[in-house]
Amino acid sequence: IIITQGKYIASAVRADQYPEGDLPEVVFIGRSNVGKSSLINSLSRVGGLARVSGTPGKTQTINFYELSAKIPSIEERRSFFLVDLPGYGYAKTGQANRKVWAKFIEEYLLKSPRLQFVCQLIDIRHDPMKSDIEMFNWLVENNLPVLIIATKADKLSKNAVQKQVKQIKKVLGVPDLDVLPYSSVKSEGRSDLLDVISTVLVE
Ligand code: GTP
Ligand code: MG
Numbered sequence: 001i002i003i004t005q006g007k008y009i010a011s012a013v014r015a016d017q018y019p020e021g022d023l024p025e026v027v028f029i030g031r032s033n034v035g036k037s038s039l040i041n042s043l044s045r046v047g048g049l050a051r052v053s054g055t056p057g058k059t060q061t062i063n064f065y066e067l068s069a070k071i072p073s074i075e076e077r078r079s080f081f082l083v084d085l086p087g088y089g090y091a092k093t094g095q096a097n098r099k100v101w102a103k104f105i106e107e108y109l110l111k112s113p114r115l116q117f118v119c120q121l122i123d124i125r126h127d128p129m130k131s132d133i134e135m136f137n138w139l140v141e142n143n144l145p146v147l148i149i150a151t152k153a154d155k156l157s158k159n160a161v162q163k164q165v166k167q168i169k170k171v172l173g174v175p176d177l178d179v180l181p182y183s184s185v186k187s188e189g190r191s192d193l194l195d196v197i198s199t200v201l202v203e
Contacts, residue, residue: 001198005068006044009081011061013104015111019064024200025081025114029105029139030121031131032056032087035151038184039121040065040082043193050084059086062108071198078201081114089131110142116200117145119193124150124164124181128171136172147178147196154183 010019028036037050037059044067051058063084070077085105109115118139122128128136139146150168153161165179180196182189 001072001194001201002070003043003045003067003194004070006046006049007066008049009064009066011063013061015107018112019081022114023066023079023081024116025083025112026116026119026197027083027085027109028119028121029085029135030087031089031123031129034087034121034123035184036087036121037084039149039151039182040084042184042187042190043067043082056087059084061086062105069201071202074202080197080201088135089129109144115144117147119147119149121149121151122168124153124161125155128168133172147180148172149189149193150179150181152183153181153188154185
């Protein structure tokens with residue numbers, strides 16, 4: 001599929017702030033600084049669409065971006081939302097704040113009728129951390145389809161990427177899990193991810 005446009009639509013911390021309509025949604029979740037906002041920029045090819053920062057905790061609200069795509073296989077255009085979430089596993093906000101975070105994110109993940117699947121991002125340079133494993137298990141328990149995206153793949157050699165993909169599956173305890181290596185810097189994995197997204201758009 002070919003992305004023809006990407007634009008910011010809305011930010012939300014409550015259900016009544018979610019955008020109206022029935023466009024399908026793909027959501028990005030992961031530890032602070034793992035590269036969620038960068039991935040949204042690389043998918044949309046609109047630089048600066050989602051705010052990126054070297055300091056963890058940049059994204060604080062649920063942010064909706066609408067992408068338009070041409071789908072050659074069905075000769076049609078489709079629009080959909082990419083949904084950026086605040087990162088988890090970042091201690092500075094403190095315990096009380098983290099509980100608030102968990103609640104409004106949880107509400108979104110459990111209640112959005114348009115959510116198609118969850119992309120959980122894990123930094124390819126490290127094994128999944130405790131918070132990643134807990135999040136993954138929570139998503140699975142709640143019957144949310146998960147695609148694991150191993151980010152910052154440009155930081156490792158090709159061999160090391162393959163080795164770490166296996167390691168991520170092992171640590172999460174699911175040998176046949178889909179794990180997609182991705183580099184927002186090099187746009188690696190972009191067409192694979194767009195292929196996955198197109199399967200939910202043509203259904
Ligand atoms: P929060 O909003 O704080 O939860 O972070 P985030 O997950 O949205 O991460 P963000 O996209 O802001 O990126 C964090 C840092 O990682 C930035 O300095 C990015 O430039 C860097 N980064 C993101 N993706 C990649 C990548 O694919 N390769 C490399 N080398 N750096 C990346
Ligand atoms: Mg972000």
